[in-house]
Amino acid sequence: MPRLSLLDPTRTGKHAQELEDKLRGLVIGQDEAIREIVSVYQTHVAGLCTSGRPIGNFLFLGPTGSGKTRIVEATAEALLKTSQAVIKIDCAEFQHSHEIAKLIGSPPGYLGHRETRALLSQETLNQHHTDKIKISLVLFDEIEKASDALWNLLLGILDKGVLTLGDNRRVDFSSAMIFMTSNLGASEISSVSAPKLGFHAPRLADDAFKEELDTRMARIGVDAARRKFTPEFMNRLDKVVVFKPLGSDELNRIVDIELGMVQERIQSAGKSFFITVTDSARALLLTEGTDLRYGARHLKRAIERLLVQPLANLVASGQIRRGDAIRVSYREGTAGLTFFYEAHEQEAWGVAGLAA
Numbered sequence: 001m002p003r004l005s006l007l008d009p010t011r012t013g014k015h016a017q018e019l020e021d022k023l024r025g026l027v028i029g030q031d032e033a034i035r036e037i038v039s040v041y042q043t044h045v046a047g048l049c050t051s052g053r054p055i056g057n058f059l060f061l062g063p064t065g066s067g068k069t070r071i072v073e074a075t076a077e078a079l080l081k082t083s084q085a086v087i088k089i090d091c092a093e094f095q096h097s098h099e100i101a102k103l104i105g106s107p108p109g110y111l112g113h114r115e116t117r118a119l120l121s122q123e124t125l126n127q128h129h130t131d132k133i134k135i136s137l138v139l140f141d142e143i144e145k146a147s148d149a150l151w152n153l154l155l156g157i158l159d160k161g162v163l164t165l166g167d168n169r170r171v172d173f174s175s176a177m178i179f180m181t182s183n184l185g186a187s188e189i190s191s192v193s194a195p196k197l198g199f200h201a202p203r204l205a206d207d208a209f210k211e212e213l214d215t216r217m218a219r220i221g222v223d224a225a226r227r228k229f230t231p232e233f234m235n236r237l238d239k240v241v242v243f244k245p246l247g248s249d250e251l252n253r254i255v256d257i258e259l260g261m262v263q264e265r266i267q268s269a270g271k272s273f274f275i276t277v278t279d280s281a282r283a284l285l286l287t288e289g290t291d292l293r294y295g296a297r298h299l300k301r302a303i304e305r306l307l308v309q310p311l312a313n314l315v316a317s318g319q320i321r322r323g324d325a326i327r328v329s330y331r332e333g334t335a336g337l338t339f340f341y342e343a344h345e346q347e348a349w350g351v352a353g354l355a356a
Contacts, residue, residue: 019038055177061240068243100147103119125175135177138177184228217242255286281328328340
């Protein structure tokens, strides 16, 4: 009788682990969504995906500003080195049946046939493929706003992995990951999760209560989707993930990531100066860029307005030079952030980075 060795099916391969590590560094507070994306990617890398279907069909539900679109962009950054690799379809632009021609092109014989370029052509799908990664990421944003014509197209894509264009050319989606986002059930989810939100909310020490809360939010989101979408649509989905509203801890970690990206932009632009952001300045960015209703949606704008644009003025006016170290703070009662020259050249290397 052959000797049996116990195998560990919970271990992931190198490529899937790299994807997971990168996503955890870019997306905060949505561990379930990361696990589901990594799981589907692992199946693809192992060559065990269902033949003739997309690599994965995902529906992301939850409040605005919780990271539904961000995690798709982060997946593109991790796999294809740029968030611009996401093929994004804003379903709010396709609420009427005739607008579907923008996606698939007009049939031969229709006025403007030759001038209409299909947004979902094979060339578009493959444009970001690399020698190592031949995956397309397609995002249908606010899917609940789609017209019936778009729904019919989607059903074919999700089930057979094929789209027929207006000129009868076929587009192969078997190397695509399909993401759909929706705010269905968002208001109910936010009301249920209200105790965990806010910068001054008490910490919930009871893990059982947290788990029950997450289960309730997931059930609310899925029930809202089932009321809106047909059984045919729901049955074609591989993963339905309900994104939780972000609490104060998650928002603080997102600020860390965004500030790190600002420092990377400074370095990549060849300016090579360093910023230290104090706790008071971070608090202002959080106050201006996040709230309970919109999550972290406006954080990038607040950082651009309060931090990046003033830094650009300081650079353009010669007040910041290569090698400088700049401290960014906030004084109560002032209109914005305050910028201080702190050190230069060799001294700056000792204070490079962001203050915790």
